[in-house]
Amino acid sequence: MTQTINGPLRWTTADIESLAADEWKRYEIIDGELFVARAPHIGHQGAAGRIYARLLLWSEETNLGQPLLTPGVIFSDADNVIPDVVWVGNERLATIVDDEGHLTGAPELIVEVLSAGSTNERRDREAKLKLYSLKGVQEYWIVDWRLQQTEVYRRDSAQLQLYQTLLAADKISSPLLPGFCCKVNRFF
Secondary structure, eight states, rough: OOOOOSOOOOOOHHHHHHHHOTTTEEEEEEEEEEEEEOOOOHHHHHHHHHHHHHHHHHHHHHHEEEEESSOOOEETTEEEESSSEEEEEEHHHHHHOOTOOOOOOOOOOEEEEOOOOHHHHHHHIIHHHHHHHHHHHEEEEEEEETTTTEEEEEEETEEEEEEEETTSSEEEEEEEEEOEEEEGGGOO
């Protein structure tokens, strides 16, 4: 007996769990579509680490929340992602962590560092932007370590909109992070 599938194949969290573990690949699902990425370039990793470090220093001084490096964010069975860096306020963090230590709700700030390739860029600039907008993320930074620039998206009229594009010599700040200010080139 042959079984046919009507409509597009939709991946779920359970499908990812059934895949063989591979520390060199990152599996994400956005609206049921599977995205597989290999371990990122060291320039990508360096930028994510420096952004995390800047947010960590600020968070330790203010005690308003904490950054997390590559956390699992499980919005639903069909939306399961691993952003490069997030920042979550203390009150919100207490309500969105599950027993396995994954986030189950939107952090206030998500940072994605771009990886090379059209599929990776489409994922971060389109699919993740839409997902984060729908799920209530307040601010989204897309960081291009090759061009040394950062696009800042902020919530406006119930969706994330491009607020500004900052170059290496510019300073980045956020209403979510009172007193945080950093030259963009410090990310690279």
